[in-house]
Amino acid sequence: MSRGHISRRSRWVGPLELLLLLFMSWPEIARGDEVVADLSSHLIAISSGFTGASVVLFGTTDGPGDIVAVVRGPEREMTVWRKGKAAGIWLNAESVTFANVPSFYSVVASRPLDDIVSPGIAALYRIGPGNLKFDVRGAVPPERAKRFSDALIRTQQRNGLFGAATGKISFLGERLFRSVLIFPANVPTGTYLVEVFLVRNHDVVGGQTTPLVVSKVGVDAALSDFATRQSAAYGGIAVLTAVVAGWLASLPFRGA
Amino acid sequence: MDIYLPIAEVSVDVFVLLGLGTGIGFLSGVFGVGGGFLLTPLLIFIGVPATVAVASSANQLVGASLSGVLAHWRRGNVDFKMGVIMLLGGLVGSVLGVWVFTWLKRLGQVELTISLCYVLLLGTLGSLMMVESARALLRQRRPGGAHRKLHQHNWLHGLPLKTRFRRSKLYISALLPIALGFAVGVLSAILGIGGGFLLIPAMIYMLGMPTSVVPGTSLLQIIFVAANVTFLQAYTNRTVDAVLALLLLAGGVLGAQIGTRFGTRLRGEQLRFLLAALVLAVAAKLAFDLTVRPSDLFAIAGDIG
Numbered sequence: 001m002s003r004g005h006i007s008r009r010s011r012w013v014g015p016l017e018l019l020l021l022l023f024m025s026w027p028e029i030a031r032g033d034e035v036v037a038d039l040s041s042h043l044i045a046i047s048s049g050f051t052g053a054s055v056v057l058f059g060t061t062d063g064p065g066d067i068v069a070v071v072r073g074p075e076r077e078m079t080v081w082r083k084g085k086a087a088g089i090w091l092n093a094e095s096v097t098f099a100n101v102p103s104f105y106s107v108v109a110s111r112p113l114d115d116i117v118s119p120g121i122a123a124l125y126r127i128g129p130g131n132l133k134f135d136v137r138g139a140v141p142p143e144r145a146k147r148f149s150d151a152l153i154r155t156q157q158r159n160g161l162f163g164a165a166t167g168k169i170s171f172l173g174e175r176l177f178r179s180v181l182i183f184p185a186n187v188p189t190g191t192y193l194v195e196v197f198l199v200r201n202h203d204v205v206g207g208q209t210t211p212l213v214v215s216k217v218g219v220d221a222a223l224s225d226f227a228t229r230q231s232a233a234y235g236g237i238a239v240l241t242a243v244v245a246g247w248l249a250s251l252p253f254r255g256a
Numbered sequence: 257m258d259i260y261l262p263i264a265e266v267s268v269d270v271f272v273l274l275g276l277g278t279g280i281g282f283l284s285g286v287f288g289v290g291g292g293f294l295l296t297p298l299l300i301f302i303g304v305p306a307t308v309a310v311a312s313s314a315n316q317l318v319g320a321s322l323s324g325v326l327a328h329w330r331r332g333n334v335d336f337k338m339g340v341i342m343l344l345g346g347l348v349g350s351v352l353g354v355w356v357f358t359w360l361k362r363l364g365q366v367e368l369t370i371s372l373c374y375v376l377l378l379g380t381l382g383s384l385m386m387v388e389s390a391r392a393l394l395r396q397r398r399p400g401g402a403h404r405k406l407h408q409h410n411w412l413h414g415l416p417l418k419t420r421f422r423r424s425k426l427y428i429s430a431l432l433p434i435a436l437g438f439a440v441g442v443l444s445a446i447l448g449i450g451g452g453f454l455l456i457p458a459m460i461y462m463l464g465m466p467t468s469v470v471p472g473t474s475l476l477q478i479i480f481v482a483a484n485v486t487f488l489q490a491y492t493n494r495t496v497d498a499v500l501a502l503l504l505l506a507g508g509v510l511g512a513q514i515g516t517r518f519g520t521r522l523r524g525e526q527l528r529f530l531l532a533a534l535v536l537a538v539a540a541k542l543a544f545d546l547t548v549r550p551s552d553l554f555a556i557a558g559d560i561g
Binding site: 051085092148188216231235236237249 | 257258259262266267315316317319320321322323326364368483486487490491492499505506546548550554
């Protein structure tokens with residue numbers, strides 16, 4: 001499925017990654033860090049042929065335990081509309097705006113979440129879509145805010161941007177773990193954070209955070225950058241391009 | 257083969273876009289309309305955000321209508337004076353339209369307005385065309401039908417600022433083409449359409465222009481209105497996807513040539529009847545969508561459906 005930059009690179013990373021794992025699992029180096037983790041790549045490059053990407057998350061622990069990782073996209077302000085029926089048609093009736101909604105959210109874990117962490121800890125570390133909390137803009141009754149934030153999470157899950165199901169982390173032996181983080185074609189751009197938690201007896205005992213950048217590259221990046229920063233010039237060029245294309249198109253049929 | 261559209265921020269199959277462009281181009285070649293009224297809803301249907309679909313359709317229209325005008329111009333079928341006067345109204349209309357569009361976007365009612373406008377416009381025009389073309393088809397069955405006057409004189413001819421349009425063989429108030437251009441400019445900005453399907457009947461029935469100069473003149477004015485809309489949408493809303501527009505244009509040019517050839521084989525009444533059926537079908541689909549309870553009442557602003 002993913003034929004982009006990343007998956008090609010991640011195939012190459014296979015043996016390298018293994019070496020790195022062996023290196024990191026060396027007792028002297030791993031001492032003091034309960035968990036050490038990294039990604040096969042810290043950049044997801046969106047080019048013209050982008051259809052989604054996968055990044056390998058790997059690492060080691062200082063002993064037995066479970067691993068939970070949370071991938072969080074850059075936070076954005078989002079408005080949720082609720083439709084109501086008026087005069088026989090459905091139209092946007094009321095809205096709630098949330099200030100700090102992650103544009104992407106997914107969780108991977110070595111076992112089902114309920115078996116690993118207690119609900120209190122999951123809420124504290126915001127593990128799992130049900131534990132996401134957003135700040136509401138303006139004065140909105142909590143009950144109403146809850147309905148709208150639930151709808152926001154549901155919609156984002158349908159869009160593939162909030163992982164509905166928890167992905168799998170597999171252990172190779174007792175200490176080495178590995179997981180494939182999947183990013184869909186509509187993944188938002190920006191700087192992501194991958195938080196890795198080591199869990200023992202339903203409590204988080206260690207953690208590490210790794211950044212991941214999702215960025216448009218090449219022509220697409222230049223175009224969208226240009227469209228945002230120099231919107232007047234972009235508009236002018238868009239018109240000119242269409243004019244030239246239209247004129248060129250009429251040339252072969254001049255005699256017709 | 258999927259391509260990532262940089263402004264729409266979605267991946268769409270290139271061949272779907274080329275095919276869509278060809279299909280729309282074919283229709284525009286057959287019927288002499290821009291086809292934007294079908295293009296925008298179809299783009300929304302394949303997953304392009306409504307705001308980007310509207311703005312990029314306008315961009316595509318610039319190229320498509322220029323190529324059309326050049327073809328008509330070579331045959332001498334463009335009334336430049338009429339076109340320029342309509343343009344005055346059109347430019348003002350499109351500025352107002354983009355402003356309304358931005359305001360609706362903030363209110364969260366853009367999608368609804370787009371759908372409602374389409375239902376109203378397409379429904380009304382489709383019905384009128386259907387009735388008119390059905391009558392014409394029936395009239396042909398009976399030989400020796402009534403002879404029609406070139407055009408009827410009514411209150412519209414009493415307006416001030418009378419101007420002579422040589423190419424169109426008309427002596428009418430300049431306010432008429434200005435008002436017509438204005439209305440089409442507003443619609444063009446809100447709906448991403450050139451308004452050919454509105455402009456053409458209005459030029460024939462309201463202004464009384466000869467049918468031969470109508471398509472070329474209407475396209476001439478559409479180029480500038482669409483260019484203005486593209487620029488303003490890019491500037492204020494940043495919703496013009498040039499990659500999307502160019503792909504549609506590439507398919508559209510091919511389709512228009514095939515369509516033009518196909519169109520010459522059909523009779524006018526048959527063409528209008530078919531177009532009316534198509535327009536009504538789109539209107540019915542959009543109206544149905546508005547009245548059906550959405551599967552999820554909640555939606556994130558800027559998302560589709």
